[in-house]
Amino acid sequence: MGKDFGVFLIGIVYLAVLFVLVRPGSQGPRLVGNVSGGLANLIKAATGGGTWAHG
Numbered sequence: 001m002g003k004d005f006g007v008f009l010i011g012i013v014y015l016a017v018l019f020v021l022v023r024p025g026s027q028g029p030r031l032v033g034n035v036s037g038g039l040a041n042l043i044k045a046a047t048g049g050g051t052w053a054h055g
Helices: 002-022 028-046
Strands: none
Touching: 002 028
């Protein structure tokens, strides 16, 4: 019974996030772009610029 409620709750959360992302005039797409850009910059900084060493 508890597992079913947990799955239901996760489904509601997914639907809410999806609604926020596709709603007209929402900040969702910009937020996703900012987060992905930030992660890309973090990976680039952690790998020394994100370039392969050519020897």
